[in-house]
Amino acid sequence: MARIALFQSRTGIDPAANAAALVAAIDEAAAGGAAMLFTPEMSGLLDRDAKRAAASIQPPEEDQALAACRAAAKVHGLWLHIGSLAVRGEGGKVANRGFVIDAAGEIRATYDKIHLFDVDLPSGESWRESSVYSAGAGAVVVEGTPVGALGLTICYDLRFPALFAALAEAGAQVIAVPAAFTVPTGKAHWEVLLRARAIEAGLFVVAAAQHGSHDDGRHTYGHSLVIDPWGEVLLDAGEASGVEFAEIDLARIDEVRARVPALAHRRPIPAVARR
Template identity: 70%
Template sequence: MVKIAIFQMRSGIDPAANAAALVVAVEQAAAGGAAMLFTPEMSGLLDSNRERAGAVVRSEDEDEVLAAVGDAARANNIWVHLGSLALREGGGKLVNRGFVIDAAGDVAARYDKMHLFDVDLPTGESWRESAVYQAGDEAVVVRGTPVGSLGLTICYDLRFPAIFERLGEAGAEVIAVPAAFTVPTGEAHWHVLLRARAIEAGLFVVAAAQSGRHDDGRATFGHSLVVDPWGEVMVDGGEGEQLLFAEIDLERIAEVRSRIPVMKHRRDIPMVSD
């Protein structure tokens, strides 16, 4: 049994303020007995104003949020899954990159968001992540974390079951889904998709979410979830910024998979078309 913490956050447009909030969350998570803290997508900066955001986005080596969280992890002897940061990389576009930071404060793994959110919603909201971000091209499983083998995804990846299937096949026991879901899509799909992904892969899903009205005017859905391999919701953060705790028993995975051995029954499906 391992205790984890989930920071349901309301990131703003000031990286320094976001870094300070994350450091407090790291300290409180460690004080609460958690071995690992999970934070949302865009923990360091949430700003739809490209010009304003562009003035404060840095490279990985220069990012103050990553440095502050690494220092806090080391000082408090706790692992952190830093859901994602907007970072400059070589070339004209940014990357949306998640990090696993170990208890020594070192980066144990990185993952760049593979699926980019390009949609026009019925509410009139329009998002074109591909105009700003470069998509990643590799799935990542991190071995030896406090929650065993941890698979990494980010937000919109949730709608693509193939990545969860591949992470499960690669031995993931927990899959992280840091997110900044819009309210309309969250109300319609958040719970059902997260429960489905956990059931399909027969593992735990930890989804740290952004929540509330942000400085740039957008609203995010919240409801950070921890879902077990049977699809049961163990934690639901509802709305508002808060720190949540859950206990994960990895033995539950074998128990569920023995009842419905989906992984053993999976087959390649040939396609026939007229």
């Protein structure tokens, strides 16, 4: 049994304030007995003004939120999944990158978001992630974390079940889905998609989310969730900022997969015949 913590944040446009909030969350998670803390997508900076944000986006080795989190993790002996940070990559573009940090403060793995969100919403909001971010090229499973083998995704990846299937087949026992879902899509799809992914793959899903009204004018849905392999919601953080706790019992995976062995029965899909 592993005790985990989720930080549901309302990240803003001030990197220093965001870094301080992350360190406070790490302190609270450690005080609450968690072995690992999960944070949302864009934990270090949430700013849709690309010109203003550009001044704050640094290479990973210079990112103040990452440095502060690594130091705090080491102090407390706490594992940390930073859902993602905007970091400067090659070719002038930015990577939406998740970081797994171990109890010694070392970076054990990174993951760049594969699926980028480009859309014009009926609300009038328009998002063009591909104009700023470079897409990741590979899936990642991190071995030896306090929750076993941890598969990494970010936000919009949730809508692509093949990625979750690949992570499960690679041995993931828990899949992290840090996010900054908009309110309309969150109300309609957030919980149902997360529960579906957990059920399909027969594993735990841990989804730390942004919430509320942000400095850049966006509104995010919140409701950070922990879901077990049967699709049961173990934690719903609602619509408030803060750190919440949940228990992960990996024995539940074998129990559920014995009842519904869909993962073992999965077969390659042949070419579709069109007639």
